[in-house]
Amino acid sequence: MSNSLDAYLILSGLLFAIGSFGFLARRNAISMLMSIELMLNGVNLSIVAFGAFIPALGAQGSVIALMVIAVAAAEATVGLAIVIAIFRNKKTPLVDEYDQMSQ
């Protein structure tokens, strides 16, 4: 099983689905950011799996995965800074209480 591309791709799809559930269902903004990290990791696993099983890609799969990891670090930095800035104004991390624009 560890030598079949489908197993890795299905695993990455499951991780992506779990992350999308967390993003849609959690109330806490930081939990939503953690779910986004899970989804990014799922996509990254599929990229590395493609690079490891398709010879035409060569080393490009691994290079793209490294780039994705770096961009995910940048995204986490800015996202958490935004959450902290909102928390300083609204005094709550729960996203369903960020309803200023609907009032």
Next chain:
Amino acid sequence: MGAVTGIAAIMLVLLGQDWGDALFWILAAVMLGSALLVVTMHDIIRCGLAMMVCFGALAGIYVVLGAPLIAAAQVIVYIGAISVLILFAIMLTQTKDAPSRLVFQTQAVPAAISAVVIAVIIALAIAATDWHEVPERIRLATDALSQVLFNDFVLPFEIVSVLLLAAVVGGVFLAKREPGGPS
């Protein structure tokens, strides 16, 4: 947990699978289980710690997959940097009075249904597609990867470094307190 995975490993080896398969199954089970814990647990600090376990198991899967440099980057960046950042943000935003009686929003059930539908669609699409893959993993040497990274991809590499610098400056700017504002 360790005893359970050990027993599972012994059972898998006794069932006739080799160590690569056993490692793959155990790491996949740990990764999916801890990912489910991340999205369902009540205490958000424990969610962050389960996320670290999930990233560690994913690094192990990268090793099984034959990409050790990606696994090292995963450990350094995700477990070392992003998880610590998230744990700090959790500790900065925890409120003492209401540690969130409800973990989920009202749309949790439609979210679960849509997640299952996404997983099923992805699995069906994967099973229905012929990827022209080779039956054996390609083990890429780290020096070959670095040759490609610093010859063909040197411009994206530099752009990513500039992006990281911009993200650091932007993060500091967004998260700092305004002088004279509410502390």
